[in-house]
Structure formats: C-alpha cells, structure tokens
Amino acid sequence: MSEPLRPSDRTRRARRRAPGRPFGPAVRGAAARRTAAVLAAAVLLPLAACQSPGDGGGDGGALVFWTPHVTPDRLAQQEATAAAFTEQSGVDVDVVPMSAEDQNQSMAVGSASGDVPDVVLLAPDQAAAWSAQGVLDTGTAAGIVEDLGPDTFGENALDMVTFDGTPAAVPSDGWGQVLVYRADLLADAGLDPPRTLEDVADAAEELDGDGRAGIALGTRPGDPFTTQTLEALLLAGGCDLVDGAGEVALESPECVDALDAYARMAEASVPGDQDVETTRAAYLSGEAAMLFWGSHIFDELAGLAPDFPPTCPECADDPDFLASESGTVGALTAPDGSPVQYGLTLNLGIPVGADAENARAFTEYLMGPGYVESLEVSPEGRVPVRPGTPDDPDVHAEAWSELPTGEDPENRAPLSDFYGDAVIGGIVEGAQSFRRWGYGTEHAAFAGPLAAQNTLAKQVGPLFEGEDPATVAASMADAARAVQADNE
Incomplete structure (x- = not known):
C-alpha cells in the first residue's frame, strides 16, 4: 500500500495557525x-x-x-x-x-x-x-x-x-477520555488498534491524508478541553506531575516524550485550533480517522443525540455506520505496563x-x-x-x-444495542483505571487549581508551532511551580 499523501511540513505548520472552522448549528445549540x-x-x-x-x-x-x-x-x-x-x-x-x-x-x-x-x-x-x-x-x-x-x-x-x-x-x-477509531480505516491501512501513546501517534500519522485527518483532539491553547487532553496524554506517557520529593517533574524524559507524541498527533489533526465541539464534529462528519474525546461520545456515534447526528458520507445510507465501524480504547498502556485512563x-x-x-x-x-x-x-x-x-x-x-x-x-x-461486549466491557474496565495528577495525595490542593485554571494548556501553543518539546516542558514546569507555591 502506498503511503497517503501529506502536505509539506511548511504547509502543515501554516494550517496549524489557521482558525478552527465552524461546524454549524450544533455548536450554537450546545452553547x-x-x-x-x-x-x-x-x-x-x-x-x-x-x-x-x-x-x-x-x-x-x-x-x-x-x-x-x-x-x-x-x-x-x-x-x-x-x-x-x-x-x-x-x-x-x-x-x-x-x-x-x-x-x-x-x-x-x-x-x-x-x-x-x-x-x-x-x-x-x-x-x-x-x-x-x-x-x-x-x-x-x-x-x-x-x-x-x-x-x-x-x-x-x-x-x-x-x-x-x-x-x-x-x-x-x-467518565473517561477514550480513543475512538475507525476500525475499517485501520484495517485498510494494516494497523492494529493502538495500545500505547506512541501507537496512537504512529497511527495518526499513517492515517492522515486523502482528505481525512489522522485524528481529532484538543489543541486550542488555554481551553479546558485541551487541559483534559494534555493531562490524559501525559499520564498515558508515564509523565508525573511531581516526583517522590514533591518537586514538579514535568521536565522529565517521560514528559518530554509524551509532549513529542502530542505534537505529532496535532500535526495529523484537523487544521486549526481544535476544541470539544470541533473535534466531535470532525469525527461525526468522517473528516477524522480517530478521535480523543470523553465517553459521552457513544450516544452521538449511535445517532441518539439529535443535535449531533453522524453526517459522514456513509451515514446517509446507514445511520449506524459509525457505531458499527468504530472501535474504542479506554485505558492506554503506560511505559511501566499499567493501564491508564484520564477520568x-x-x-x-x-x-x-x-x-x-x-x-x-x-x-x-x-x-x-x-x-x-x-x-x-x-x-x-x-x-x-x-x-x-x-x-x-x-x-x-x-x-x-x-x-x-x-x-x-x-x-x-x-x-448494548449498538456496541458489542468488547466495547461495553472496555468502557467499564477503563473506569476502574481512572487516574488524575495529584488527586488522593498531599498534592491535590495544587493539582486542582492547576487544572481549573488551565495553566498548562496555556503553555502548549508553541508546541504546535514546532517548538522543541523540552522547551515547552520547561515552560509548563515553571508555570506549575508558580501554582504550587500559591497552593501548598
């Protein structure tokens, strides 16, 4: 199979700066x-x-x-x-x-x-x-x-x-962040369902092309959905907020590698800054081969949410197409082998x-x-x-x-009318693997405001413009230390 056509790196970086495209009245209805x-x-x-x-x-x-x-x-x-x-x-x-x-x-x-x-x-x-x-x-x-x-x-x-x-x-x-993927497209590309963060990044790059993005995920700097996406991806990459001594650990190799994977996904994502509304619309319309979103997506895929119907080309003749052709991964496998799902x-x-x-x-x-x-x-x-x-x-x-x-x-x-036992079981099993930075530890008082203020998501914009992940990790770490000083 020939490699899908991709824009040049210069074109891809330019499109990352383009504003997110509107996706119709569904956004206004949700607002x-x-x-x-x-x-x-x-x-x-x-x-x-x-x-x-x-x-x-x-x-x-x-x-x-x-x-x-x-x-x-x-x-x-x-x-x-x-x-x-x-x-x-x-x-x-x-x-x-x-x-x-x-x-x-x-x-x-x-x-x-x-x-x-x-x-x-x-x-x-x-x-x-x-x-x-x-x-x-x-x-x-x-x-x-x-x-x-x-x-x-x-x-x-x-x-x-x-x-x-x-x-x-x-x-x-x-509810947890889940990876939804087009099983038919993965099969056509000869890919197995992703299990690790690196698998997701590799699949996103492979599936990106022929008029369809490899993945849709949150990338709008400072946005709450990006905050969720960022923490979910870094957790899956084995990145800890703090180390055993209580010091901010966002500059660790694991965090830098996870940010690198995030940047690769963003390059293969839908053009422009993406948020909770635009990412969902991209997958429902068939414009993305994968989606990183909350478990709330399952009723939309099944056509049970009138405000957000599936509109992919195949959906016109088969309203259940996306539900039947979508696979899901709840907990990704972290580098230490443990299942991790942001929830x-x-x-x-x-x-x-x-x-x-x-x-x-x-x-x-x-x-x-x-x-x-x-x-x-x-x-x-x-x-x-x-x-x-x-x-x-x-x-x-x-x-x-x-x-x-x-x-x-x-x-x-x-x-269960739309999804098989594997999908249903994966949703429930994933819920038992929910993880969040700091919660349940002495650092919860710091982790809560860090997420609520979207502190780290405000630092990721340069990552999507080609900045070195280590530099972005250092900026995130500095911002986190300031919040930690105010809350611990």
Missing part, C-alpha cells in the same frame, strides 16, 4: 444549553442558601442533596430516585441543582454559619479542598465505604478521594453539620438499591466505579449496559 444551565443554577443558588439543611430529615425537615446535574431531564430523574428513597424511608429529599462553582461558593458561606447540605455530589478536587478545610464528615464517608465493601469500588476512584488513609467521600461514577469522577460527600444518620442512609441507597437508577441520568457519562457488590461483582456494570441513553426521549436505547 445555548450551557447558558440555560448556568442561568438556572444562578437562580437556584440563593434559594439553596436560604434553606436550613443542617436541621435535615431527622427533625421533620427535608434532606438536602446538591447535584451538578442541572438540566431538566437529569433533574427529573434524580428527583424520581429521591422519591423512591422517601417512599422506602419516610425521609423527604430536596434535590437542588447546583454547578460545582456555585457549590464551592455556597459551601464557603454555609459552613461558616452551619447551614450546609446533607449530601453533595462532588468532584475529587472539591473533596480534597473541603476535606483539608474540615468541611467534610470523613468518618461517615469511611463508614459507608467499609459497609459497602472497599473492594467493590474501583481502586483508583477510591484513591482519588482518600486522604491520610481515610475516604473523604464515596465514589459514585465518572473525572463524581462522589457523594457528607458535610460536617449535616443530618449524618439520614445522609448516610440516602448515600447508601444511592450506592445500593438506587445506584443503577442514578446512573440512568446519563449512562454514557456516568460509568459505574462500583461495578458490583460483594455477592455479585458485576451486577451494576451489567445493568448499566442495558440502561437507555440518548437526548431524544422518543429515541432512547441502551448502548
């Missing part, structure tokens, strides 16, 4: 939904702050549950689960939709006055910060984990919220001052009888990190695979 969600959270914030959750269900008041799932359909699903708990226990639950940012603001005010929620669905960086501030009832969380069985949780997910040997929250679910988890935390008894009962319900129903809020983005129970280790994972997904109420269907 409108995000705006609506933010406005809804802003309206609800003062309402939540006016409640007195510390009095809780134990005194006849309602238990207060903060959730970052704020869209109407997801809110309705969570309210239904809460109602089922109320029917079983007699304890009312107020489900309060609130973004993570608003949670942080309200918790800072409420913890000072003793006016806190009873249960919060929170991220690992929030668990780290609130635990360090003494806001979370870690004893109750640890007791729940012990009762449910520590071995029933993904080890990495539990580690992300464990500090000084004690879980600060109970891991619930999460964002959600966890159930109980603040100090909450109605601990009823909060514990509600949390155990959400992780037990109501667990699968909770995941139904968004199955493609809420992958179980508690796959089963001590008696049936896979019961939750198996039930999850049959949950209906999709944004169209009239067209929801389980992922």
Whole structure:
C-alpha cells in the first residue's frame, strides 16, 4: 500500500495557525444549553442558601442533596430516585441543582454559619479542598465505604478521594477520555488498534491524508478541553506531575516524550485550533480517522443525540455506520505496563453539620438499591466505579449496559444495542483505571487549581508551532511551580 499523501511540513505548520472552522448549528445549540444551565443554577443558588439543611430529615425537615446535574431531564430523574428513597424511608429529599462553582461558593458561606447540605455530589478536587478545610464528615464517608465493601469500588476512584488513609467521600461514577477509531480505516491501512501513546501517534500519522485527518483532539491553547487532553496524554506517557520529593517533574524524559507524541498527533489533526465541539464534529462528519474525546461520545456515534447526528458520507445510507465501524480504547498502556485512563469522577460527600444518620442512609441507597437508577441520568457519562457488590461483582456494570441513553426521549436505547461486549466491557474496565495528577495525595490542593485554571494548556501553543518539546516542558514546569507555591 502506498503511503497517503501529506502536505509539506511548511504547509502543515501554516494550517496549524489557521482558525478552527465552524461546524454549524450544533455548536450554537450546545452553547445555548450551557447558558440555560448556568442561568438556572444562578437562580437556584440563593434559594439553596436560604434553606436550613443542617436541621435535615431527622427533625421533620427535608434532606438536602446538591447535584451538578442541572438540566431538566437529569433533574427529573434524580428527583424520581429521591422519591423512591422517601417512599422506602419516610425521609423527604430536596434535590437542588447546583454547578460545582456555585457549590464551592455556597459551601464557603454555609459552613461558616452551619447551614450546609446533607449530601453533595462532588468532584475529587472539591473533596480534597473541603476535606483539608474540615468541611467534610470523613468518618461517615469511611463508614459507608467499609459497609459497602472497599473492594467493590474501583481502586483508583477510591484513591482519588482518600486522604491520610481515610475516604473523604464515596465514589459514585465518572467518565473517561477514550480513543475512538475507525476500525475499517485501520484495517485498510494494516494497523492494529493502538495500545500505547506512541501507537496512537504512529497511527495518526499513517492515517492522515486523502482528505481525512489522522485524528481529532484538543489543541486550542488555554481551553479546558485541551487541559483534559494534555493531562490524559501525559499520564498515558508515564509523565508525573511531581516526583517522590514533591518537586514538579514535568521536565522529565517521560514528559518530554509524551509532549513529542502530542505534537505529532496535532500535526495529523484537523487544521486549526481544535476544541470539544470541533473535534466531535470532525469525527461525526468522517473528516477524522480517530478521535480523543470523553465517553459521552457513544450516544452521538449511535445517532441518539439529535443535535449531533453522524453526517459522514456513509451515514446517509446507514445511520449506524459509525457505531458499527468504530472501535474504542479506554485505558492506554503506560511505559511501566499499567493501564491508564484520564477520568473525572463524581462522589457523594457528607458535610460536617449535616443530618449524618439520614445522609448516610440516602448515600447508601444511592450506592445500593438506587445506584443503577442514578446512573440512568446519563449512562454514557456516568460509568459505574462500583461495578458490583460483594455477592455479585458485576451486577451494576451489567445493568448499566442495558440502561437507555440518548437526548431524544422518543429515541432512547441502551448502548448494548449498538456496541458489542468488547466495547461495553472496555468502557467499564477503563473506569476502574481512572487516574488524575495529584488527586488522593498531599498534592491535590495544587493539582486542582492547576487544572481549573488551565495553566498548562496555556503553555502548549508553541508546541504546535514546532517548538522543541523540552522547551515547552520547561515552560509548563515553571508555570506549575508558580501554582504550587500559591497552593501548598
């Protein structure tokens, strides 16, 4: 087979500077939904702050549950689960939709006055910060984990919220960055599915040409999606944020090599700075042979998201084409042989001052009888990190695979209708390999702001313009040390 035609290096560098191309009304629709969600959270914030959750269900008041799932359909699903708990226990639950940012603001005010929620669905960086501030009832969380069985949780997910040997929250679910590839195109090129970071870079270069990019992945400097992509790729390359002495380690050979692989992928990516919207559109339209994206992509590939339909040339005659011809890799294999997948988890935390008894009962319900129903809020983005129970280790994972997904109420269907056991199993197995820099260690207070501020993603622009990866690594390390100095 002849090598695919590629533009010259000069042309490729020029196209990296070109602005990202618009991909139609889907982008505008997503922006409108995000705006609506933010406005809804802003309206609800003062309402939540006016409640007195510390009095809780134990005194006849309602238990207060903060959730970052704020869209109407997801809110309705969570309210239904809460109602089922109320029917079983007699304890009312107020489900309060609130973004993570608003949670942080309200918790800072409420913890000072003793006016806190009873249960919060929170991220690992929030668990780290609130635990360090003494806001979370870690004893109750640890007791729940012990009762449910520590071995029933993904080890990495539990580690992300464990500090000084004690879980600060109970891991619930999460989503991970996955590599999606056109299996037909890899087969035509005689390539095996990528397993390592270097494999991905090699395949991207090989598949780039004939009017199709080798891969689509985040490259817009300073963008949150680039922050996720950068950390995911560097983790897969064996790059650590800090070394054993607690010093920033981003100038290590592993980090430099991982940045080099990232640069090679960027050269084989879609022209222009790419973000979460443009990368998805490129793969759905057939303009990219591979995609590095979150697990939320699975309903789009299956045609279950009306705002983001597959539009590849083959999709006109076969709407299921991309779902049937796409393979996935969850955890990539790091240089030390370990599986690594960047993942964002959600966890159930109980603040100090909450109605601990009823909060514990509600949390155990959400992780037990109501667990699968909770995941139904968004199955493609809420992958179980508690796959089963001590008696049936896979019961939750198996039930999850049959949950209906999709944004169209009239067209929801389980992922197992579109994907084989290997893909479904890979999603769940990958969730047990979720990893993040610093989380679950004394460096979490530094790693959280580093990601939230998109610090490292602001330094990668020169990498895509041909700058030496070692120089970019040094710039990233300097920026990281400044954040570390401010937060440790």
